[in-house]
Amino acid sequence: MPTNAATNNGPWDAKLQQFHGGQDWAHLDNFVEDFSVTTNAFGMPEAAKLTAIHSIDHSHHYPPADQEPAKSSLARFLWPAEYLDERNRLILGNGASELIDLVIRMAPSGVWKPGPFLTQYKEYERSARNNNFTMLPEGSPDKANVVCLVNPCNPTGDYLELPELKQWITENVLPGGYAIIDESMQPWHSPEFRHHSLVGEREYVEALYKEQGISVFVMHSWTKLWCCTGLRLGSVVCPTTEHMRAIKKAQVPWSVNTVALAFLDAVVRDTEYLDNTWTMTPVWRKLTIDRIAEMFPSWVFYGREFLSWIWVDTGSEEVAERAVELAKKAGVPVRSGRPGYNLPTFVRLAVREPSKVDVLLAAWKAV
Ligand SMILES: Cc1ncc(COP(=O)(O)O)c(C=O)c1O
Structure with a gap:
């Protein structure tokens, strides 16, 4: 695979x-474990993986255009009691990345703003820049047409409970605007994660839309x-449902493939995996952390105690760089805070x- 040695960003084209x-x-050659991503320490759930492997057998057919039954299965996971009423607000994507880009393309143009934390996952910003938004920095006191808040925040580990989250939306989105709240890491919260999630706040979301035309989207990777x-x-x-239909209209057909759909349909039933998590x-x-x-x-x-990663400030650019280099050499890469986040004294490592x-x-030991 070609690499971009000039910018030291590995396979990424740093300009694009x-x-x-x-x-x-x-x-x-000596790879042991990937500490550089925030994935679950338990690896790919075995039963769903087997279902995904078997789905190759019918991958000479197109995937279902309505993403079913996987979509309803995910709806049942999110809203165990009300899923039949709620599932028409839900749509699947080829990773959250596809949907982040689709929603930002559909959003009202104007000013874009990130969440209030030191930094956050950068795809929202990238997409907003590509779509010619005026960019506000973290912590700006101004309201914006489109806000994107990652909660819990990757990489900083900050987390807003529902009352604070709602208050932040009220204080930061202009009437008619979009609030995209990324809850990819929120299900780690606990077996009660649904009670702390914006996913269950249908009345609040409806009222905000009716009264101020503000559209709240909850994104999950x-x-x-x-x-x-x-x-x-x-x-x-x-x-x-109308917002969901607008995304469906813009989305490339079959963007979620047969194998991914089969995996999702099975994995939502694996309660033991989540209990272990x-x-x-x-x-x-x-x-x-103690060690x-x-x-x-x-x-x-x-970072909050339930998160799948640790955000560490080493206090020194040199030390952080050495920690990243030594980890990579030993086959256990960690994520440097420098590329993307521009926080060179930080490293992020997954819980393993x-x-x-x-x-x-x-x-x-050699740091
Ligand atoms: C907070 C957050 N949102 C979204 C994504 C995008 O994930 P994917 O496109 O793999 O679903 C990531 C990936 O790191 C993430 O950390």
Whole structure:
């Protein structure tokens, strides 16, 4: 695969594309574990993976144009009781990335603004720039036509509970505008995640649309929770069925392929996988932080306890660079805060099981 050595951004074309983690593994002879992405530490759920593999057998047919039955299965996962009423607000995409771009293309033009945190996942900004929005920085006091807030925020780990989130939307979106709230990492919250999610706030979303013409979209990348980045799976909950239909009209047909649909249809039923995720992620996360803090007492750790990653400020560009370099050399790449986020003292690492952390920490002895 050609690389762009001049900019040191690996396979990414730094002039044209937004940098993301997750590209190093394929180029490492000694690859052990990918700490550079925020995927689930439990890997791809086994039963759904088998279903996906078997779906190859009928991949000489087109996928269903209505994304069913996978779409209804996901609706049932999101709204166990009300899914029949709610599923017409839902549409699937080829990763959240496809839907982020589609929704921003449909949005009212004008001013764009990110969430209030130090930085956030950059695809929203990239898409807004490509669509000629006027860009406001994080923390700007001005309202915008389109706001995009990542909650929980990748990479900083900040998280707004519903009352704060609603208040931020009220204070930051102009009448007639769009609020795109990315809850890709929110299901990690706990078995009660639905009660803390904007997905269940139908009355609030309806009122905002009726009274101020503000459209609230809830975006999900499913490639992290169910560790299937290569399959490409995302969804968006729209404020109304009409918004969903507008996306459907603009979306390329069959953008979610047969294998991804089969995987999704099966994975939403794997309760054991999610129980393990909710039980072990905070345990492994804390263990990892404790071990790193013992080695590097001055490093500062950010993010809520349930998250699938740790955002670390090493306090030094040189140290962060060395940590990234040593991790990559040892076959356990981590994400540098420099490319994309322009925060060169930071690194981001995924929560992983202790035996994989052993490899990373052995490498970091030389930092
Ligand atoms: C917060 C967030 N949203 C969306 C995405 C896009 O994910 P995908 O296109 O793989 O579904 C990512 C990927 O890292 C992410 O971290």
